[in-house]
Amino acid sequence: MPAVETQQLTKEYGAVHALDGLDLTIERGELYGLLGPNGSGKTTTIEILTGQRVPTSGEVSVLDIDPVENPLDVRRAVGILPEREDPPSFLTPREYLQFVGDVRDIADVDARIEEWSTKLEFRGILDTLSTDLSEGERQRVMLAQVFIHEPELVFIDEPLVNLDPLMQAEVRDILTAYCEAGNTLFLSTHFMEVAEDLCSRVGIIADGKLVTERDPQSLDEDGLLETFATELGGESAVEAGRP
Ligand SMILES: Nc1ncnc2c1ncn2[C@@H]1O[C@H](COP(=O)(O)OP(=O)(O)OP(=O)(O)O)[C@@H](O)[C@H]1O
Numbered sequence: 001m002p003a004v005e006t007q008q009l010t011k012e013y014g015a016v017h018a019l020d021g022l023d024l025t026i027e028r029g030e031l032y033g034l035l036g037p038n039g040s041g042k043t044t045t046i047e048i049l050t051g052q053r054v055p056t057s058g059e060v061s062v063l064d065i066d067p068v069e070n071p072l073d074v075r076r077a078v079g080i081l082p083e084r085e086d087p088p089s090f091l092t093p094r095e096y097l098q099f100v101g102d103v104r105d106i107a108d109v110d111a112r113i114e115e116w117s118t119k120l121e122f123r124g125i126l127d128t129l130s131t132d133l134s135e136g137e138r139q140r141v142m143l144a145q146v147f148i149h150e151p152e153l154v155f156i157d158e159p160l161v162n163l164d165p166l167m168q169a170e171v172r173d174i175l176t177a178y179c180e181a182g183n184t185l186f187l188s189t190h191f192m193e194v195a196e197d198l199c200s201r202v203g204i205i206a207d208g209k210l211v212t213e214r215d216p217q218s219l220d221e222d223g224l225l226e227t228f229a230t231e232l233g234g235e236s237a238v239e240a241g242r243p
Contacts, residue, residue, distance in 0.1 A: 001064050003028045003153050003184040004049060009058035011044050011208070018044040019055070020208035026186060026201075028152075031179040033199035033216070034188040041208040042188035043083060046155050049186070050080050063153055076104075079146035083157035086138045089131035093122060093141040096130065097148060104149040116144035119174060121167070135162040143171065147178070154178070156187045160194055172198055195219065 004026040011019040019041045026032045034042050047053035049062050051071025060067055067074040087096040094113060101109030117123040120140040125133060130141070139162045146154055159175065160168045175198060179185050189195055195202045196216045204211045 001061070002026055003030070003063060004032075004186060005059075005061045006045075006049075007059040009045075009048065009060060010056045011041070011048065011053070012056045018208050019048075019058075022058070022205070022208065022210055024203065024210065026184060028184050029179055029182050031175065031185045031198060031200045032187070033195040033202045034186070034205055035190065035192065035195040035202050036188075036205035037190055040190075040205045042190075042205060043157060044208075045205070046080075046082070046157055046186070046188060049074075050078060050155055051075050077151060077153065079149070079151040079154040081142050081146045081154075081156040081159070083161070085142055087130040087133075087141045087145075090129065092127050092129055093117070093133075093144075094126040096141065097144060100145045100148060106149055109148070112148045113144075116148055119170075120144055121170070136164060136167060139163055140167070143174075147174075151183075153184045154186070156185070158189055158191075158194075159187050159198070160191075192219065 002025050004024060006022055006024045009019050009022040009024075010017070022041070022045065024045075034045060036042050044053065048055050048060060049067060051067035051074040054068055062074050063077050065073050065077065087093060091099070097113045097116075098109055101112070106112060113126070114123075117126055120143055122137055122140045122144075125137055130138060133141070143159075146156065160171060163171060175185055179200070187198070196219055199216050201213060202216050202219060203213045
């Protein structure tokens with residue numbers, strides 16, 4: 001069974017058709033990127049796949065679980081990093097990750113905190129209040145909470161946001177190694193260069209529909225993405241500092 005499958009998924013917010021018959025199949029071990037301009041339906045897709053939002057119609061399966069029927073089971077099984085989410089300002093990264101360890105029933109949470117704070121290079125600020133951390137440091141803590149329970153499927157909305165170029169390269173390596181170990185990663189981005197550099201397959205979404213799926217090496221060989229040029233990759237992810 002694929003890691004993720006949707007059939008004719010729709011989501012309406014009143015008169016807005018956020019998803020309009022979305023068909024997705026993502027196999028285990030893929031590093032799949034959903035690329036699309038602002039408002040194309042990426043966040044709505046992730047929210048439905050992770051049991052946070054109920055679709056208007058259509059079928060969904062995530063690790064063989066139906067997130068509409070069993071949202072808690074899906075959230076237990078996967079890692080999630082929503083866009084623009086921070087650790088609570090009044091907790092230190094260590095306290096926050098211990099809290100995540102409690103919620104996720106992780107027996108050896110202290111060892112995992114050591115492991116992930118080392119990998120993501122924030123050991124030095126483990127005991128600093130999150131309110132005093134930079135945006136990039138907070139993003140690294142949030143990335144750690146995605147992986148700390150070693151899920152086999154992870155959803156990340158805009159994965160490299162707020163990271164400096166060196167850290168972006170480190171995170172790319174971590175995400176790639178994670179998929180090479182047989183796990184699956186679903187990420188969304190509106191930066192073409194993130195999709196090109198990171199993904200093994202890219203789906204292009206516009207107006208809630210999957211327009212096409214591409215090998216990242218031939219992402220724009222026919223100039224299709226020129227139509228989204230101002231929104232997609234119109235500025236460099238590195239220059240923008242928020243890919
Ligand atoms: N809670 C909501 N209520 C009403 N409309 C919504 C809601 N959430 C999203 N929408 C609308 O649904 C459409 C898809 O939004 P969504 O956030 O899924 O797009 P996106 O591709 O993630 O955008 P972005 O790149 O800006 O994060 C947009 O038109 C948006 O305004």
